[in-house]
Amino acid sequence: MKSKIERMHTLIDINEELENYFSNTIIPQLYVDANLVLRKFTTPAMKHFSLKQNFAGLPLKNIANHFKYPPIISNIKAVIERGKIFEKEIQTTDKRWYQLNILPYFLRKENRTDGAIITFVDISNIKAQEELIAVHKLSLDTIAHDLKNPILGISLSLQLLKQQADKNDKKYSENLNNVEKGLIQLKTVINELTKSR
Known part of the structure; x- marks a missing residue:
């Protein structure tokens, strides 16, 4: 003891x-x-x-x-x-x-x-990062949403122009195809943007 x-x-x-x-x-x-x-x-x-x-x-x-x-x-x-x-x-x-x-x-x-x-x-730095990520996600969503409506309008207009196009005018058809390719690329970019968030 x-x-x-x-x-x-x-x-x-x-x-x-x-x-x-x-x-x-x-x-x-x-x-x-x-x-x-x-x-x-x-x-x-x-x-x-x-x-x-x-x-x-x-x-x-x-x-x-x-x-x-x-x-x-x-x-x-x-x-x-x-x-x-x-x-x-x-x-x-x-x-x-x-x-x-x-x-x-x-x-x-x-x-x-x-x-x-x-x-x-x-944990101030962690909170600041969380807020920054939330703002970033919201910005991406807003950009994607704001671009989808005009793209839809362009896409519909393009379909109408294709239906009214003169099949013999190769230059006109070629230009429509180029616009359509650009539109597809733009849609791909927006989809990737929304997926990356």
């Missing part, structure tokens, strides 16, 4: 590891206890929650944040009560997007949840 001094050294080592982790991680992260009192936080979290070093020990609800997501406190409570992970994409007041993850802090010896760890992963 470990002596009191050995146990104290073990606790100091564990605390030092935890302090080292929280001071060196690049992810905004908070640790709150079961009463929603802020216990630890990473340096990047200071920006989003206007945190100062002496805020540890304050209730989380008293600390301002820059997220446009009012139910965050009730979500943290739910995770602590149910012991289940919660994930949601949320936005800051400066229009950046984050993946919010609330994980239960579980005490295995006591078989209970004693708080939560809240992480915020920056």
Whole structure:
């Protein structure tokens, strides 16, 4: 059995590891206890929650944040009560997007949840790419739709001209065939455009 001094050294080592982790991680992260009192936080979290070093020990609800997501406190409570992970994409007041993850802090010896760890992963670039892809798809659809109607009109007019054409006028028939080939190529390009989206 470990002596009191050995146990104290073990606790100091564990605390030092935890302090080292929280001071060196690049992810905004908070640790709150079961009463929603802020216990630890990473340096990047200071920006989003206007945190100062002496805020540890304050209730989380008293600390301002820059997220446009009012139910965050009730979500943290739910995770602590149910012991289940919660994930949601949320936005800051400066229009950046984050993946919010609330994980239960579980005490295995006591078989209970004693708080939560809240992480915020920056997904702004992913969101920007998704928006760009959506705009690109919409643009392709619009272009394809706007071109299909005139092409249909040209196609119908071409069929009428073919029916009225003088079979003996080779130059006229040749020109109609060239227009028809161009029309077929144009239809192919539009089909490929809509497929590529």
